Amino acid sequence: MVFMPIVExxxxxxxxxxxxxTRAQGGTRDFTVxxxxxxxxxxxxxxxxxxxxxxxxxxxxxTAPADWPACFAPYFxxxxxxxAVWAQRCVxxxxxxxxxxxxxxxxxxxxxxxxxxxxxxxxKVLNAVGCPLVVLGxxxxxxxxxxxxxxxxxxxxxxxxxxxxxxxxxxxxxxxAIVYKHTLIAQSPIDINICKQLNILITEMNLPAGRIVIDPxxxxxxxxxxxxxxxxxxxxxxxxxxxxxxxxxMIGNIGAEVWRTREATAPAEENPGWGEQHDRGxxxxxxxxxxxxxxxxxxxxxxxPEAVRLIRQNITELMGGRGV
Amino acid sequence: xxxTGLEIYKLLPKTNTxxxxxxTCLAFAMAVAAGKINQEKCPHxxxxxxxxxxxxxxxxxxxxxxxxxxxxxxxxNETELFRHDKRFNNQCAIAVEVADTEDMPAFLQDFxxxxxxxxxxxxxxxxxxxxxxxxxxxxxxxAAVLLRNSAGKPLVLISEDVSIMAAALPVxxxxxxxxxxxxxxxxxxxxELAQKNGCPLVVRAxxxxELSDLTEKIVRLGHRELLLDSGSRETxxxxxxxxxxxxxxxxxxxxxxxxxxxxxxxxxxxxxxxVQSIVFLSKYASLIVxxxxxxxxxxxxxxxxxxxxxxxxxxIQVEPKVVAVGAVSPASPVYVTTNFSxxxxxxxxxxxxxxxxxxxxxxxxxxxxxxxxxxxxxLTGAAIYKxxxxxxxxxxxxxxxxxxxxxxxxxxxxxxxxxxWKVLVGPREASGIAKFARENFR
Ligand code: B12
Ligand code: SF4
Numbered sequence: 037m038v039f040m041p042i043v044e045x046x047x048x049x050x051x052x053x054x055x056x057x058t059r060a061q062g063g064t065r066d067f068t069v070x071x072x073x074x075x076x077x078x079x080x081x082x083x084x085x086x087x088x089x090x091x092x093x094x095x096x097x098x099t100a101p102a103d104w105p106a107c108f109a110p111y112f113x114x115x116x117x118x119x120a121v122w123a124q125r126c127v128x129x130x131x132x133x134x135x136x137x138x139x140x141x142x143x144x145x146x147x148x149x150x151x152x153x154x155x156x157x158x159x160k161v162l163n164a165v166g167c168p169l170v171v172l173g174x175x176x177x178x179x180x181x182x183x184x185x186x187x188x189x190x191x192x193x194x195x196x197x198x199x200x201x202x203x204x205x206x207x208x209x210x211x212x213a214i215v216y217k218h219t220l221i222a223q224s225p226i227d228i229n230i231c232k233q234l235n236i237l238i239t240e241m242n243l244p245a246g247r248i249v250i251d252p253x254x255x256x257x258x259x260x261x262x263x264x265x266x267x268x269x270x271x272x273x274x275x276x277x278x279x280x281x282x283x284x285x286m287i288g289n290i291g292a293e294v295w296r297t298r299e300a301t302a303p304a305e306e307n308p309g310w311g312e313q314h315d316r317g318x319x320x321x322x323x324x325x326x327x328x329x330x331x332x333x334x335x336x337x338x339x340x341p342e343a344v345r346l347i348r349q350n351i352t353e354l355m356g357g358r359g360v
Numbered sequence: 361x362x363x364t365g366l367e368i369y370k371l372l373p374k375t376n377t378x379x380x381x382x383x384t385c386l387a388f389a390m391a392v393a394a395g396k397i398n399q400e401k402c403p404h405x406x407x408x409x410x411x412x413x414x415x416x417x418x419x420x421x422x423x424x425x426x427x428x429x430x431x432x433x434x435x436x437n438e439t440e441l442f443r444h445d446k447r448f449n450n451q452c453a454i455a456v457e458v459a460d461t462e463d464m465p466a467f468l469q470d471f472x473x474x475x476x477x478x479x480x481x482x483x484x485x486x487x488x489x490x491x492x493x494x495x496x497x498x499x500x501x502x503a504a505v506l507l508r509n510s511a512g513k514p515l516v517l518i519s520e521d522v523s524i525m526a527a528a529l530p531v532x533x534x535x536x537x538x539x540x541x542x543x544x545x546x547x548x549x550x551x552e553l554a555q556k557n558g559c560p561l562v563v564r565a566x567x568x569x570e571l572s573d574l575t576e577k578i579v580r581l582g583h584r585e586l587l588l589d590s591g592s593r594e595t596x597x598x599x600x601x602x603x604x605x606x607x608x609x610x611x612x613x614x615x616x617x618x619x620x621x622x623x624x625x626x627x628x629x630x631x632x633x634x635v636q637s638i639v640f641l642s643k644y645a646s647l648i649v650x651x652x653x654x655x656x657x658x659x660x661x662x663x664x665x666x667x668x669x670x671x672x673x674x675x676i677q678v679e680p681k682v683v684a685v686g687a688v689s690p691a692s693p694v695y696v697t698t699n700f701s702x703x704x705x706x707x708x709x710x711x712x713x714x715x716x717x718x719x720x721x722x723x724x725x726x727x728x729x730x731x732x733x734x735x736x737x738x739l740t741g742a743a744i745y746k747x748x749x750x751x752x753x754x755x756x757x758x759x760x761x762x763x764x765x766x767x768x769x770x771x772x773x774x775x776x777x778x779x780x781w782k783v784l785v786g787p788r789e790a791s792g793i794a795k796f797a798r799e800n801f802r
Binding site for chain 2: 038039041042077079080081082225257258259260261262265266269270273296298299301302304306309310311312313314315316318319320322323326327329330331342346347349350353354355356
């Protein structure tokens with residue numbers, strides 16, 4: 037019997053979102069990148085167009101991290117103190133598509149640096165690399181409401197990917213993204229209704245849907261990853277079935293989740309049965325990412341250069357060797 | 361059930377004899393569609409109707425047993441495409457491959473280390489897969505016996521050469537290894553061999569159409585303990601094939617594909633093999649054969665398997681009862697946590713690590729994590745008070761100090777108020793507990 041492939045018919049596709057802006061477009065990037073646009077479930081090329089491969093962002097901080105495990109030292113020890121150097125290392129050394137700058141120093145419990153300081157850091161990193169930039173606040177809403185608008189203004193026209201907008205705190209960031217021409221990360225706590233609701237609220241403020249990237253929230257492998265995986269699958273199915281408020285590409289902050297787990301960081305002596313930390317840590321990050329790619333993740337944010345290498349290879353294979 | 365009540369009704373005699381115990385054929389059809397009664401209860405079914413109804417009632421994917429009758433590895437019987445719809449049934453089996461030309465004792469040593477304890481669960485690889493690369497039947501048989509005697513897991517035997525396979529089987533009576541594989545070239549003899557020895561069999565082809573064809577031929581020979589291998593080895597192609605096989609089985613009830621599917625990791629580097637296997641595990645393999653065999657490499661794969669096959673509706677919980685870790689005394693510290701199994705076992709292992717005996721009090725948060733339960737209003741001062749009371753902590757310890765998880769430091773005030781206990785805020789991550797304990801409870 038000739039087997040006829042079962043091809044699902046979808047009503048819609050994922051929104052395309054452009055990150056960065058070149059000089060001609062009002063920014064200073066050497067190039068822009070486009071994410072999203074899939075008309076099929078992840079990597080099922082026979083079912084619909086998958087015009088853009090998922091992107092790999094590498095996370096950097098604006099202050100030397102005290103709690104990153106020792107396995108990062110060989111790659112970054114000499115660049116931790118300077119985000120510009122760190123960013124260059126990620127791009128030219130390890131092939132990051134995007135730099136994800138986390139403005140940790142602004143945290144009132146850390147260095148409590150000023151919005152002006154943060155804006156200056158962002159400009160410095162923009163000068164150091166030519167790729168589009170993702171900028172995350174310190175995670176404390178009150179402070180981020182001061183920091184992120186200042187960053188947005190200083191980098192006006194660059195089309196940064198700025199985050200995070202949340203259900204109870206999206207207005208000032210959305211306003212700044214509209215005025216200064218940036219794209220927004222909308223984060224919801226593994227809840228598809230909140231995800232949708234937030235996108236409605238943001239688009240009602242008149243930021244176009246094409247300028248939103250969804251962060252449905254994830255956890256590390258072994259720490260609730262399956263919840264993040266299932267939410268992403270549902271968001272992606274919703275998008276393909278025509279729900280415009282679930283149709284944005286998705287970003288996952290994987291490194292930050294993974295590298296606080298014991299499985300990624302504990303030396304072999306502490307848990308001899310778990311084997312060497314070297315491969316275990318890299319794989320904890322890479323497997324978390326690989327699983328979420330199967331759920332529809334479009335932007336993978338990682339820390340470890342070896343995990344980046346493995347995931348780049350995985351994406352290349354899944355795109356059928358094309359597009360990388 | 362694939363058929364609706366009306367579709368079933370059309371297949372019935374429509375004579376309303378009532379012999380099925382229902383007043384009308386329509387009522388009976390509705391009951392069959394709802395899964396309340398078996399179609400066999402109608403004695404007047406035509407042979408064609410019986411066949412159609414049986415096919416529709418059969419599970420979309422067969423359950424296949426690999427290994428000895430008493431302790432088989434079960435694969436298949438899946439009914440879903442997405443875990444959020446309903447829990448997946450039988451965990452994808454993981455087989456670690458070794459060639460018969462390799463150093464067997466070294467393999468066995470590695471293989472025996474691939475069992476893990478994590479968060480109160482035991483993870484383990486399931487099968488040892490022996491590949492004949494020597495081309496030598498004697499050598500293959502010898503290696504198979506060694507594995508059978510020492511690996512402690514059922515076997516997968518990999519060779520398309522029927523005579524090599526036939527030479528190994530007499531020494532493996534009752535072991536029911538998975539024979540891999542029947543192909544369009546060897547399928548008559550390989551199927552006969554599998555049937556004679558009661559072994560499950562891999563059907564391998566070069567395309568889905570060829571696979572469909574071959575499976576039908578083998579089923580016609582009377583063998584149904586089958587696994588499907590589409591022959592693809594490139595990541596994207598395997599993903600495409602596994603997806604088609606699962607959809608054909610559960611959406612279309614396509615009979616030639618109503619069997620569990622398998623995949624081979626093909627990357628040359630162990631770490632890349634694991635990443636590739638994550639793709640196959642996530643998307644529909646019921647068995648994966650890989651060569652990576654270091655604990656640090658296999659643990660992440662087994663962890664994702666445990667996560668993926670967990671129940672999406674109901675988190676795994678522990679009883680909300682106080683647990684004593686180590687040789688506790690009335691002076692021992694009290695750590696408050698939640699009854700989400702993952703959270704509890706992480707905390708328990710860290711408290712054990714600290715070597716300072718202590719009580720752990722898992723508050724009933726309906727199996728949710730610390731921050732989730734806090735955000736949902738389930739971890740509160742009042743809930744902690746209730747847990748202290750119900751577990752009689754006042755009479756177990758001679759102090760009134762409890763340790764809160766660092767992530768819910770904001771609960772300190774309300775907890776102190778509600779319980780009358782003094783609150784110490786612990787570290788955020790459980791991995792900080794040992795240091796915290798040393799500093800506070802020495
Ligand atoms: C998986 C998950 C869920 C799952 C639930 C899983 C479960 N069984 O709990 C689902 C999808 C159902 C869910 C729902 C919600 N969630 Co939720 N969820 C998560 C997620 C991704 C992981 C949580 C997890 O499993 N962690 C692993 C466990 C082991 O962590 P843990 O319990 O905290 O334990 C650690 C530490 O606390 C420490 N520890 C534990 N006990 C103790 C004790 C002591 C003494 C010490 C010292 C340390 C310690 O040890 C552990 C390891 O270090 C997190 C985000 C994230 N990445 O962490 C959000 C998160 C916790 N959820 C959040 C929210 C808001 C919700 C909802 C309220 C959203 C909504 N719908 O409104 C709902 C609540 C649903 C309800 N009514 O119950 C927020 C909380 C925000 C906040 N900071 O307050 C988070 C942080 C996401 C976010 N960034 O917004 N969630
Ligand atoms: S026994 Fe068969 S024919 Fe008679 S009523 Fe029931 S379904 Fe109809």
